[in-house]
Amino acid sequence: MIEIKNLSKIYATTGQQVLALDDVSLTVKKGEIFGIIGLSGAGKSTLIRCINMLEKPTRGSIAVDGREITSLGMGELRLARQKIGMIFQQFNLLSSRTVFDNVMFPLEIAKVPRAEATKRVQELLELVGLTDKAGMHPGQLSGGQKQRVGIARALANGPKLLLSDEATSALDPQTTRSILKLLKDINRQLNLTILLITHDMNVIKEVCDRVAVISNSRIVETGDVLDVFSSPQTPTSHSFVNAVISHEVPAELLHSSTERNGETATRLIRVSFIGASAGKPLISSMVRRYNVDVNIIYGNIDRIKDTPFGNLTLEIIGHPGLLQEALDYLRGQGLEIEVLTNA
Numbered sequence: 001m002i003e004i005k006n007l008s009k010i011y012a013t014t015g016q017q018v019l020a021l022d023d024v025s026l027t028v029k030k031g032e033i034f035g036i037i038g039l040s041g042a043g044k045s046t047l048i049r050c051i052n053m054l055e056k057p058t059r060g061s062i063a064v065d066g067r068e069i070t071s072l073g074m075g076e077l078r079l080a081r082q083k084i085g086m087i088f089q090q091f092n093l094l095s096s097r098t099v100f101d102n103v104m105f106p107l108e109i110a111k112v113p114r115a116e117a118t119k120r121v122q123e124l125l126e127l128v129g130l131t132d133k134a135g136m137h138p139g140q141l142s143g144g145q146k147q148r149v150g151i152a153r154a155l156a157n158g159p160k161l162l163l164s165d166e167a168t169s170a171l172d173p174q175t176t177r178s179i180l181k182l183l184k185d186i187n188r189q190l191n192l193t194i195l196l197i198t199h200d201m202n203v204i205k206e207v208c209d210r211v212a213v214i215s216n217s218r219i220v221e222t223g224d225v226l227d228v229f230s231s232p233q234t235p236t237s238h239s240f241v242n243a244v245i246s247h248e249v250p251a252e253l254l255h256s257s258t259e260r261n262g263e264t265a266t267r268l269i270r271v272s273f274i275g276a277s278a279g280k281p282l283i284s285s286m287v288r289r290y291n292v293d294v295n296i297i298y299g300n301i302d303r304i305k306d307t308p309f310g311n312l313t314l315e316i317i318g319h320p321g322l323l324q325e326a327l328d329y330l331r332g333q334g335l336e337i338e339v340l341t342n343a
């Protein structure tokens, strides 16, 4: 759905040049929810604004639904933008218009006949759960309701792609969850591709299929959300993942391994469980097969989008020759194993 190749953006201000995007390449597939996460100033807004040409790239190419958009003329660009919806952190509603007329606005611009447009607005307000607020003005709505209007407006022209620029950053956690659920629902119902930018790993965890991590204007990691959560490859990804799933084991636990004699050895390991493996009794089966003892040091289980995901820190005690086999067994069952200490 989106194919970005070698995209760079330099802002030239008086006497200064800022490299906001540095050779960014990215593919977003049709029908997926793709997240871009990065710290403030990393280049997220610049990237999303380049995708609908609110910013003109300095170098590189961007194809949306098979069409290169960096070289379109104004007329063609206007038509292309009608198929790209966008929602914003500050909602960007027209305060003097009612909810109904805000959603109507893009249909007026696209010159959709009034009767057809009215029907469409009614359907959209129903989709976002605001039918009873049609006659109100944005100033009379909560933040979550305003964002629902923003979503209905973004969907008015039947876009194939929805861009979300920190759409939940101004909302409380509960409202954030309800807006993210709405995005998930419309992604499924309408098979709409969604690209969102955020600085909040919880947003990635709740709704995204894949994620790209952006740091200092460059993409440093891209992958399935489950893979990035279970095994982040870069320090930036590590710190985002740790912000929502604690992987840190307290130092005193790392050093307090069980008393042992020459016959036994211990390994402190972290086991990540994903999807179906989270439901299997793999640890007890390892204990029986390899005659090892297991101490649970720390554990939690969570959900990433709709998949169970957990991690356990375990101390495994057993015959030195069998410990490695025991770990290989767990790996063979599809678990991600990280050895924290050997003793």
Ligand SMILES: Nc1ncnc2c1ncn2[C@@H]1O[C@H](COP(=O)(O)OP(=O)(O)OP(=O)(O)O)[C@@H](O)[C@H]1O
Pocket: 011, 012, 013, 018, 019, 020, 038, 039, 040, 041, 042, 043, 044, 045, 046, 047, 199
């Ligand atoms: N119009 C502009 N003119 C000059 N520099 C800009 C402009 N817009 C952004 N920048 C610079 O480009 C870099 C990337 O900014 P960008 O807004 O894309 O980051 P961001 O990741 O979206 O940050 P935030 O989460 O704070 O919005 C920053 O150094 C910023 O100062």
